[in-house]
Amino acid sequence: MKKLLLIILLILIVAIGFIGIRFGSVLFQEENTTEIIASITKLEFTTNDYIKVTETSQRIRYVSKNKNGSQEKVINEFMQENGWQFKDQAGSGYIFEKDDETIVVEARLFTKNYFLWSVPREVFH
Template sequence: MVSIRKILQASFILVFLFALIFNLGAIFQEGNPLPVLWAIIKLEFTDSNIVAFTENKLIQKDGPEAPLTNYLAEHGWTFKDRLGSLIVYTRGTDELYVKSRRLTTFYNVYELEYPLIDIKAN
């Protein structure tokens, strides 16, 4: 006879697999989900307001882009304008375009036009 414990285990596994299958698009929307997961862990368990998870992508908790503006100000960029989901920063005559999008209900992802490490100061 099959025990109730085995039935519960099988039910849990089936629910987990269905949830995984139906959410694959959301899980893999940024490619490899592990760097995003580590960035979210850093956001939740440290004092960081914004975390880079690739050389040109940053993640922050949902809210205004003040942490992004402060992060870029540390690299010499100043806020110029926001056009929908595009945020424009300037440094001298250079412009940096940042695309903003919501990853989940709780997190926003910012994609820089190019990595900050490749940018030379004027």
């Protein structure tokens, strides 16, 4: 019994150490870091380009892997699937148009390996 408890404790310590090393200083930069890390974990075990992190009455936030230029590609493909056309980029905002409507998708790095992006709910109407 003691041996099993010791093994479980060691696994827990290694897991916490891995999370600390992997995410380090970003653990406290967001108010819902646990949701983001849980979404990143899901993302690592799927072939999806993005995973939904949170949803509010105004925006839906996603997380994606940050690979050579993937930020723009992932966001553009997502928006095109929903009928929006890319028009311009202003800093960390991607501007899209559909009919006479214009929206901005905001993106920013969470870590060097992942980025968060927020989509206004109007995209789905």
